[in-house]
Amino acid sequence: MSTKTYKICFVPLDAFGHVNACLGLAQSLTQFGHKCVFVVNQTWKDLIVGLGFDVEVYIETDKEGVNGVEMWIKFMKEFGHTLKLSPFEKISTFESPAWPTFTSGVKAFNNDVKNIMDLVKPDAIVTDTFVCVPAVVSADVPWIDLISCNPLYYWSDERLPPGGSGYPTNGDKKLWQEFREETYRAYGNDWTSFNQWLQSVGAPALQHCGHFSNPSPFLNLYLCPQELDYKDIAPKDPKRWLNIDSLIRSDIELQTKTFEIPEELRQKSGKLIYLSMGTLCCSELSLMRRLVSLLSHSKHRFIVSKGPLGDEYELADNMWGQNSLPQLQVLRLVDLVLTHGGNNTVTETMHFGKPMIVLPVFTDQYDNAQRVVEKGLGLRLDPFFCSQSELLEAIDELLNDSNLSQRCLKISERIRKSESKAKAVQRIEEVIQESQEKF
Numbered sequence: 001m002s003t004k005t006y007k008i009c010f011v012p013l014d015a016f017g018h019v020n021a022c023l024g025l026a027q028s029l030t031q032f033g034h035k036c037v038f039v040v041n042q043t044w045k046d047l048i049v050g051l052g053f054d055v056e057v058y059i060e061t062d063k064e065g066v067n068g069v070e071m072w073i074k075f076m077k078e079f080g081h082t083l084k085l086s087p088f089e090k091i092s093t094f095e096s097p098a099w100p101t102f103t104s105g106v107k108a109f110n111n112d113v114k115n116i117m118d119l120v121k122p123d124a125i126v127t128d129t130f131v132c133v134p135a136v137v138s139a140d141v142p143w144i145d146l147i148s149c150n151p152l153y154y155w156s157d158e159r160l161p162p163g164g165s166g167y168p169t170n171g172d173k174k175l176w177q178e179f180r181e182e183t184y185r186a187y188g189n190d191w192t193s194f195n196q197w198l199q200s201v202g203a204p205a206l207q208h209c210g211h212f213s214n215p216s217p218f219l220n221l222y223l224c225p226q227e228l229d230y231k232d233i234a235p236k237d238p239k240r241w242l243n244i245d246s247l248i249r250s251d252i253e254l255q256t257k258t259f260e261i262p263e264e265l266r267q268k269s270g271k272l273i274y275l276s277m278g279t280l281c282c283s284e285l286s287l288m289r290r291l292v293s294l295l296s297h298s299k300h301r302f303i304v305s306k307g308p309l310g311d312e313y314e315l316a317d318n319m320w321g322q323n324s325l326p327q328l329q330v331l332r333l334v335d336l337v338l339t340h341g342g343n344n345t346v347t348e349t350m351h352f353g354k355p356m357i358v359l360p361v362f363t364d365q366y367d368n369a370q371r372v373v374e375k376g377l378g379l380r381l382d383p384f385f386c387s388q389s390e391l392l393e394a395i396d397e398l399l400n401d402s403n404l405s406q407r408c409l410k411i412s413e414r415i416r417k418s419e420s421k422a423k424a425v426q427r428i429e430e431v432i433q434e435s436q437e438k439f
Contacts, residue, residue, distance in 0.1 A: 021148035024247030166366025282307020341365035353412025
């Protein structure tokens with residue numbers, strides 16, 4: 001490891017998953033003596049400062065005073081009716097309408113980010129966004145792309161199914177091509193307009209239609225345990241591409257926070273199961289009410305992460321939950337996880353050695369669900385159409401699979417001993433050193 005101390009700026013997407021992944025990497029960099037500064041909007045300031053990091057806030061431009069979480073809840077209310085559609089149908093009905101929100105946000109805060117970079121003068125920048133930020137990619141320091149979603153959603157590789165499709169890796173390539181063509185058609189106008197704007201402000205042109213950012217020429221880190229990685233099908237240049245098994249926050253934080261199973265749940269019988277559908281999917285109240293209804297007939301007990309609108313629906317008698325839960329502490333205690341398939345939850349579940357049922361709702365959640373099934377680490381069900389018997393039988397199938405349980409524990413042990421975060425820190429240091437030696 002380097003004996004020098006470097007200053008590294010983090011620019012995450014305005015969403016929990018991306019912020020949390022950046023925090024996990026920042027903690028590792030801090031442990032090796034480096035200084036990390038977060039560049040975010042006001043929504044995240046208290047959380048990040050509370051974890052000991054410096055924060056620079058870019059100016060909020062929303063005249064209605066709506067923060068990032070509220071903005072996406074509003075989006076879900078407007079487009080939630082499309083969530084029952086297939087991944088292919090969602091390209092135009094759900095995903096395409098979201099891109100203008102991403103791109104307009106970048107246009108609004110790009111100058112502020114540039115001014116912050118000029119002020120902070122970092123040695124490197126880590127970004128975790130789906131959308132190119134010109135102030136990052138045009139800076140005079142190396143930038144590292146942290147990909148906290150399933151890598152398929154970011155890669156453009158003909159050897160692999162398209163991101164967001166949930167297609168199997170040994171599937172029909174004709175369907176792969178049709179999915180890509182629909183993506184180009186649905187995203188085309190927004191992609192072209194954003195690409196022209198990027199070049200007008202001095203950023204490089206986008207390389208692939210449908211992808212709103214380019215890979216970093218310096219280093220790309222992707223959050224994916226090796227058990228789920230796609231290296232067996234499409235190996236990447238290890239100098240530019242490095243997987244990280246897990247980016248959960250440090251054990252110190254786990255030890256300073258405690259979570260105990262509530263008394264009313266401890267008194268009930270059955271295995272303990274965690275239901276977490278992520279901040280956005282939890283905002284689709286009809287979905288949460290459906291899942292609660294189906295699971296109310298289970299003989300098992302459930303801890304439910306209710307989400308930001310949790311006060312608007314009730315849990316069943318075999319459940320307990322709150323709008324927000326300390327997920328890492330909960331995962332330690334449960335026997336099984338029901339999840340939407342967000343990348344952070346999937347990797348955290350594997351970190352703690354729990355089998356999972358993935359209930360994907362949109363985007364890379366489908367890819368995570370499919371990969372979990374392909375690698376024999378869980379099951380995939382449609383949360384909108386699975387029957388009560390299908391869901392309850394799937395739960396019992398995994399709970400009774402002792403071989404799977406042992407395998408998950410072995411994976412957990414390997415991940416806990418993994419040095420992938422340390423390797424990521426070392427590669428970031430090397431990138432900075434290589435860059436500085438050129439000048």
